[in-house]
Amino acid sequence: MKKAIIALEDGTCFEGRAFAGSGEFYGELVFNTSMTGYQEILTDPSYHGQIVTMTYPLIGNYGINEEDVESRGIFAQGLIVSECSRIHSNWRASKSLAKYLEENGKIGIDDVDTRAITLHIRDKGAMKCVVSTENVDHDSLVQKAKDSVGLIGRDLASEVSIDSAYVWPEGGKPDAAFKVAVIDCGIKLNQLRILEQLGCECTVYPNTTKAEDILAANPDGIFVSNGPGDPAGAPETTELVGKLIESKVPMFGICFGHQMLGRALGADTFKLKFGHRGGNQPIQDLRTTKVEIASHNHGFCIDADTVNPEVAEITHLNLNDNTVAGLKHKLQPLFCVQYHPEAAPGPHDPFYLFEEFIELMKENK
Known part of the structure; x- marks a missing residue:
């Protein structure tokens, strides 16, 4: 050695x-x-x-x-x-x-x-x-x-996103209850596995895809994945997400997707001192006061002071430092969380978030 x-x-x-x-x-x-x-x-x-x-x-x-x-x-x-x-x-x-x-x-x-x-x-x-x-x-x-280059200002999500769209599961899902458009900013496969388990056929798109091309497929819902790097360094992805929000199709975002949705709604992001990375983070759902154990992997987060209270409400907090861990749109079927419910450290604590996304699509049909 x-x-x-x-x-x-x-x-x-x-x-x-x-x-x-x-x-x-x-x-x-x-x-x-x-x-x-x-x-x-x-x-x-x-x-x-x-x-x-x-x-x-x-x-x-x-x-x-x-x-x-x-x-x-x-x-x-x-x-x-x-x-x-x-x-x-x-x-x-x-x-x-x-x-x-x-x-x-x-x-x-x-x-x-x-x-x-x-x-x-x-x-x-x-x-x-x-x-x-x-x-x-x-x-x-x-x-x-x-x-060396570092992470600040770099669009790392575009470096890890796929080159061309594909369907999950492979070959499609003939009995799918919902068609979900997935924006790949660095997706983890377990997010797709869970959506499939809940009856969804997913079309995964590069984060450079045009909003009109995604909406032309008439998806029942739009999911924005996790990904690496500085959210402020990905203005094109933020612009894409903003256009998708205008469609009023139900949307769900995780981690980087949460940051993209937050920025598209007018909030700012900032770099954490040493970030949150681990499988034992305490998250409180402010709607129920319930505390769940969650998996985290991020070095940036939404600035709570820049969230427009007329547009969105903060739904979840990280209890270690009170940073924003979840947002929900007040008028549209849109929500997002900073942590990783698909990582299942609880192991089932945050699974309800995927079920909430399914319910939004049911209500919107």
Whole structure:
């Protein structure tokens, strides 16, 4: 195993070893507090442009299987763990975590103090970094981290969106109760699986598709997916969502989709200090006061002070910091949440959100 250096733009460096991959990798260094789910995290397009540190100490013990991937490949730039399990044991596993990272050209680092990394990010904030097995000079790597692109202002959603539309499930769903148009900003497959389970046939569109082309298919509902990056860096997607809102077709947005709907309704977004990434976030539904356990993966959120109270109401709050976790239009069948109900950490706490979307489509038919 090669020595690996993790260099941050503020001059801090950590040393570990590469248990998978080699070379230099750039991204924003973030942490995730989930105990399991590393395969879903790696294949979540929302992690495009990021290097993920897992706070749970032992990762990789159940290997990798073919069924639980959330997209067409690994989107995280790299994975940092305290200890990568030397063996994997699970009846569904087809390969090790190290082999999976190697096959996808990504880097995995362990034998590093992930507690120190996490505390540093919580104190100083998520920041640009470079991970290298080729260069051990701290000063030059720190400079490379400073000079790297970063996430602010970048339209990362368009980088991960598909090139052409497709139908889910493959071949269509002849008995579908609803036809749903899905705007792919970096979608996770479990969102499509749940919609299919609830009787929907989905047509998934690139986020560059024209609104009139989507509406020409006469969908019963429109779903705006999760995705990576700065929502302010995706004005074309915001414009598309704004035109779709004008159609008054029922709409539901998750994470980046929530931010797109919020911005299209006139709200602003801002970057969180270190973001929310994990499977144990407490969310309160203000309509019922019920608290649910939710999965999060975002570094930006809606500014509550910029939500127009005549247009939308805040329906959900993150109880860790009282940031906006849900919005609902006051006059149209439209709502969105900042978190990931499809990730099911509860495991069933937020499933009702998909059912609310189904009810809106029923009422609108």
